[in-house]
Amino acid sequence: MRILTDNIYSVGVQHWDRRLFDELIPLPDGTSYNAYLIKGSEKIALMDTVDPEKIDLLIDHLVKAGADHIDYIISHHAEQDHSGSIPDLLMMYPDAKVVTNPKCKGMLISHLHLEEDQFIEIEEGQTLSLGDKTLQFVYTPWVHWPETMSTYLIEDGILFSCDFFGSHQATGDLFVTDEAKTREAAKRYYGEIMMPFRSSIRGNLKKLEPLDIKMIAPSHGPVYNRPEMIIDAYHGWVDEDRIVNKVVVPYVSMHDSTQMMVEYLVEGLIDRGVGVRQFNLTVADIGEMVIEMVDAATLILGAPTVLLGAHPSAIYCAALVNALRPKTKYAGIVGSFGWGSKMVEQITGLMGNMKAEMFEPVISKGMPAEDDYTAIDELADNILAKHKDLGIV
Ligand code: FEO
Numbered sequence: 001m002r003i004l005t006d007n008i009y010s011v012g013v014q015h016w017d018r019r020l021f022d023e024l025i026p027l028p029d030g031t032s033y034n035a036y037l038i039k040g041s042e043k044i045a046l047m048d049t050v051d052p053e054k055i056d057l058l059i060d061h062l063v064k065a066g067a068d069h070i071d072y073i074i075s076h077h078a079e080q081d082h083s084g085s086i087p088d089l090l091m092m093y094p095d096a097k098v099v100t101n102p103k104c105k106g107m108l109i110s111h112l113h114l115e116e117d118q119f120i121e122i123e124e125g126q127t128l129s130l131g132d133k134t135l136q137f138v139y140t141p142w143v144h145w146p147e148t149m150s151t152y153l154i155e156d157g158i159l160f161s162c163d164f165f166g167s168h169q170a171t172g173d174l175f176v177t178d179e180a181k182t183r184e185a186a187k188r189y190y191g192e193i194m195m196p197f198r199s200s201i202r203g204n205l206k207k208l209e210p211l212d213i214k215m216i217a218p219s220h221g222p223v224y225n226r227p228e229m230i231i232d233a234y235h236g237w238v239d240e241d242r243i244v245n246k247v248v249v250p251y252v253s254m255h256d257s258t259q260m261m262v263e264y265l266v267e268g269l270i271d272r273g274v275g276v277r278q279f280n281l282t283v284a285d286i287g288e289m290v291i292e293m294v295d296a297a298t299l300i301l302g303a304p305t306v307l308l309g310a311h312p313s314a315i316y317c318a319a320l321v322n323a324l325r326p327k328t329k330y331a332g333i334v335g336s337f338g339w340g341s342k343m344v345e346q347i348t349g350l351m352g353n354m355k356a357e358m359f360e361p362v363i364s365k366g367m368p369a370e371d372d373y374t375a376i377d378e379l380a381d382n383i384l385a386k387h388k389d390l391g392i393v
Contacts, residue, residue: 001061002174004223005156005215007039007133011046011061012219013054014170021081021168025192026287029185030170033081034219036160037065038153040130045072045099047151047160048219049085058085059092069093072120072128074135075100076162077148078107082219087112099128101139104147127154138207140164142200144193150208157214163193164204165230167221176222176229183233184291185221190237191290196325198238205234236295240327243297245392246275247383248328250289251302252282252313257336261368261376262302265334268380274387281313286320293326297392298383299356301347305337309346318350325353330386332359332379338366359383 002010012034018027033050035058044067050058062070070093075083086108090096097120098108105119122128128135134154141148143164151160167185176182194201208231216224216231224230236242247269253259262278269276277292293299299321303314310318314335331354333347344361359379364372387393 001064004036004174004217005158008153008156008158009037009039009061009065010174010223011035011037011058011065011067013050013057013061014172015051015054016170018170025168026285027168028285028287029168031168031220032170034217034221036217037062037067038130038133038135040133042129042131043071044069045074045128045130045135046070046089046096047074047217048076048082048162049073049089051081052084052088055085055088070096072097072099074151074160075104075108076150076160076219077143077145078104078111079145080111082162083108083112087114090114090118101137101147101149104149107145107147138211140204140207142197143204144197152211152213157212159208159211159213159216159227161216162219163189164218165216165224165234166218169221171222173222175225179226179229182222183229186230186233187237187294188287188291189220190234191294191324191326192287195237195294196323198327201234202238205231205238242295243327243329243390243392244275244295245387246277246292246296247298247300248277248279248289248292248296249300249302250279250281250284250317251334252280252304252311253302254304254306254311257364257367258302258304258334261334261336261362261364261372264368264373265300265376265380268377269383272380272384273393274380274384281317290324293321293324293328296326296328297387297390298330298332299326299328300332300334300359300379303333303335303343303347305335305341305343308340308342310335310343314343314347315350318347322351322353328354328356329390330359330383331356333361334363334376334379335361336364336366336368
């Protein structure tokens with residue numbers, strides 16, 4: 001338990017050794033489930049709870065913070081890493097009410113089987129007085145789920161933003177101490193779950209502009225006492241036109257043909273002054289790849305053919321990219337086959353959500369020959385030309 005500021009306590013927990021979220025998202029630095037106890041002169045509110053796996057530590061922190069009662073449990077988001085301990089807390093604090101918006105209430109009833117009379121519904125912009133502290137609710141939907149909201153604590157200028165602005169980091173530091181590290185972790189988190197909803201996030205950022213935010217207390221990672229750092233970073237990530245001279249090249253290779261083509265392309269791009277990141281899908285941290293896709297101008301997927309289709313690792317990558325919908329402007333496929341292939345049609349079909357303009361694919365039969373390398377040279381020339389057209393070279 002740590003003190004955030006006068007009468008506000010950080011009572012969440014660190015999950016140091018968690019390595020996957022949703023059995024999908026790598027967590028190289030673990031994560032935290034932040035919760036905050038606000039003691040007003042008349043009422044006490046708890047901002048979110050923690051993953052049920054860690055409820056014992058939350059209870060320990062609440063006891064240390066002197067939470068002999070709780071009036072309100074503010075639920076910003078129905079996903080269980082923040083809401084999952086609400087049922088147990090309601091048993092511990094039977095007079096507490098869950099305060100949330102109607103959509104989140106419906107989801108909490110479905111997910112946690114809470115009862116109607118355990119809620120207080122709030123509306124966009126509504127305030128709730130704790131006496132000398134006032135909570136104002138700001139709907140910030142589609143921070144990957146539709147019901148998400150934030151709370152602005154008016155007197156202290158603190159925004160409790162839940163997943164929004166969060167970073168998956170377990171740390172003993174209450175506040176951000178290494179801005180570059182936290183920005184990178186937040187970019188990973190943004191890319192992994194928020195990027196497909198960036199038009200909604202643009203709206204959410206606009207909605208926050210009138211607020212005098214002195215501190216952002218998210219529900220994952222350290223607290224921002226210099227909030228402009230992360231707000232500025234988000235503005236860049238959600239801006240469709242803020243892309244960089246970079247090509248992301250995820251690939252997989254079986255008998256080296258695709259690897260030879262990928263390496264030739266990557267060297268060619270470097271020689272032409274185009275930024276590039278190569279990821280071998282069999283060993284890569286997918287989160288690193290997603291970080292790069294947040295603002296890369298181009299994606300080139302490298303794949304060999306297995307049983308007429310793309311290698312399953314490449315199929316996974318294509319499906320992931322399709323789900324995350326990065327603002328990538330250009331895309332292409334390089335790869336190889338032994339005796340026949342339908343992988344170009346397959347991968348193109350899998351990436352139907354991408355609005356990227358596709359380059360002509362370069363597919364070799366077996367080991368790449370001179371004409372394949374010539375085609376890759378042309379691909380590298382085309383990428384450079386497109387990046388110049390975008391004004392990013
Ligand atoms: Fe941290 Fe969407 O839950």
